[in-house]
Amino acid sequence: MTDLTNLLQSVPPAIASAGSLVELEAIEAETIGRGSGIADARRGLGGITDAQERRETGRAINDVAQELTRLIADRRAVLALAEEDERLQTDRADVTLPGRRPPLGSTHVITQTMDEIVDIFVGLGYTVARGPEAETDFYNFTALNFHETHPSRLESDTLYLDYGEQEEEILLRTHTSPMQARYMEQHDPPVFIVVPGKVFRADAVDATHSPVFHQIEGLAVDDSITFADLKGTLAEFTRQFFGKDTEVKFIPHYFPFTEPSAEMHAYTKGRWIELLGCGMVNPAVFEHVGYDPDKVTGFAFGMGAERMAMVRHGITDLRALIDPDQRILEQYR
């Protein structure tokens, strides 16, 4: 009995000063848990022969146990609250901080350039057509009036695919012009199309060459298209793309599929620079696609997307556009 009274003296201050739930649990185990004095006392009850005494002792033990259990429960509630408060403090989320943004991608500068060029022509009433990258010799050369012995047909210039019979040789198109023939075969005039796409040539990579690059082809065919329409259209395009004061000039050139043919140069950033090839559609091409050369005329042009991007952004080495170095590419978002 004195042991029990002692417990009521010594344990409550310990409970009151328990600083954490863990500490409190240790006190609980020690005082009312299995190996505790209270458990011992309960086990000793069986040895008390006098029923009256046994009952009184039992009640006394229960009173002490209940009192301690209550004190522990109260303290546990206080400590649990304090610990939760502390967690809320330390784990507090500052909802005013900016969120973490995942890195944002963007289209490649060549894609941007092609989109922009195509948009300008769409604004002038053109529609967009696309053709195959693996092309037949016929559409890439023959239908475009290339002579059988034209040097572009050599394997030193053109990448051939080992596919099919000799007479329907398949190659990687060397320009987007084959789509001129494909489109006219399928559609009656008038035709106003632009054809963006990849083209391929047997070139090694250097500052101005790549075996894969991009072109935007244009074709306008109607019953009275003149060279003046060609000049007006391409001058307008150049003003929209490079700025409204940009001057252009046309220098005679040769392409098998246009006659007359020209190179268009533009004066931008203090110098004249060659931008594209163009000309009036050669009547021989009209014949190949089943148009009557006495009834229609037209002009065509083709420009390199990489070149346009380089002139626009002042890039001097084409490899900057091919290299997947994000520090470079990020500048052209």
Ligand code: PHE
């Ligand atoms: N296909 C020519 C080239 O790749 C460009 C061009 C297109 C010239 C249309 C005239 C007319 O060089």
